[in-house]
Amino acid sequence: MKFNLRLLCAVSLTGALAGCGSFDGVNDNMSRGLEPAPAAPAAAASTGISDFPQKIGEPYKVGGKTYTPEDVASYDNVGYASWYGEELAGNPTANGEKFNPNGISAAHKTLPLPSYVEVTALDTGRTILVRVNDRGPFTNDRLIDLSYGAARQLGIDQQGVAGVRVRKVNPNEQERAVLRNGGQVTERIPTPDSLLTILRKNLAKLPQPAAPVRQATRSAAPAGAVNTSGVGASYVPPTGRPTGSSRASGDRFIIENQTGATQSRSTAPAPRAVSTASGFVVQVAAFSSRARANTLANKIGAKVMSDGTGKIWRVRYGPYATERAAEQGLNEARRRGYGGARILRAGK
Structure with a gap:
């Protein structure tokens, strides 16, 4: 009888302790230190990227406008x-x-660096966790610039x-470590x-973006140039180049429609177009x-092909003799993360 009583007490005590591990479905062992937290991935430690010290930074000026981090x-x-x-x-x-386009990161004008934010797409309700480690976007109609990896997720x-x-x-630290290491949670x-x-409804009160057909108005360094501005991964201070609206309008990532039409403008001189009169190409x-x-x-x-007017420069694989052959280039583009790449007839 005594043995049965002791066994019953032991079982009851075990169940009580197990029940203490959570409240309303939330595990509280982590905060109480009853179970050690899993170690961060070894690769994360090797990157040398840290969340400390967090930097707020002094006010700074871009394009004549002052931004005050807080x-x-x-x-x-x-x-x-x-x-x-x-x-x-x-x-x-x-x-x-170093900017990692496939990481889950973002640029914001004023949040401390780094910060962590949840970004919700208002058309779908999907929400992801993003690490803010950059400044931008320096256009008044944008709140945040996501890395390609974050936009894709x-x-x-x-x-x-x-x-x-x-x-x-x-x-929590586990999620922070994943994002520091270039992964997604x-x-x-x-x-x-x-x-x-x-x-x-709150979004509807804001002005519509000025040019929704383009990806962003951003300054990019010429090939081989090093960005030492300290402002952000995509900002390059003007060096004898036009400033203001004329400069901003000449450096856009363009999203063309299926016919190749776009509303973007550029003042660049018209170059000789790469000839792709026959076959197929893959536009990235x-x-x-x-x-x-x-x-x-x-x-x-890939290759750079002009539209023949000097207003649009297309990054493409090809040309290929057949559409089936072009699928090789399409697969390569998608392997590199460009899910929006598509096969077109050459000359379009």
């Missing part, structure tokens, strides 16, 4: 997001790291700009429709800046 713990805003990609890979970010990489909610958060739960309705991207198109083409082993 730490707002409850930062929660809606606006428009754009993204920047592989053509700027390796450029130093504003906090001294959020599902907005096929859009020029997208309405988003940006909310500052404090994730699990998507957050979808935003409820009731909240999305409110957020979309299009720019109004020849330098930026050359940078991307050199990185991915």
Whole structure:
């Protein structure tokens, strides 16, 4: 009888202790130190990237406008997001790291570096965790610039700009380590429709982006140039080049429609177009800046082809004799992360 009583007590005590491990489905062992946290991936430690010290920074001026960084713990805003990609890979970010287009990072004008934010796509309600390590975008109609990897995870990489909610958060160290190492963490739960309705109404009060057909108005360094501005991965201070609106309009990532039409403008002189009169090509991207198109083409082993007017520079694989042969270039583009690449008839 005594043995049975002791066994019953032991079982009851074990169940009670197991029940203490969570409350309302949230595990509290981590905060109480009952179980050690899993070690961060070894690769994360080897990158040398740290979240400390966090830098707020002094006020700075870009394009005649002064931006004042500040730490707002409850930062929660809606606006428009754009993204920047592989053509700027390796450029130093504003906090001294190297821009990784496939990482899950972002640029913001005023948040401390680094910061962590949840970004919600207002058209779908999808939400991801993003690490802010750069400054930008320096256009008034943009709230945040996502890396290509972040835009792809959020599902907005096929859009020029997208309405988003940006909310500052404090994730756990495991998630921080994954993002520092260039990985992505699990998507957050979808935003409820009731909240999305409110957020979309707030977004509707803002001015529409000036040129939704383009990816972003950003300054890119000529091929081989090193960005030492300290402002951000994609910003290069003007050096004897036109400034103001004339300069901004000549350096755009363009999203063309299926017929190749675009609303972008450029003052660059018309170059001789690469001849692709027959066969097929794979279009990866299009720019109004020849330098930026050359940078991307050199990185991915593609060619720069003009539209013949000097207004658009297209980064393409090919030409190929047949559409089936062009699929090789399409697969290569997608392997490098350009899911929006497509096969076109040469000459278009």
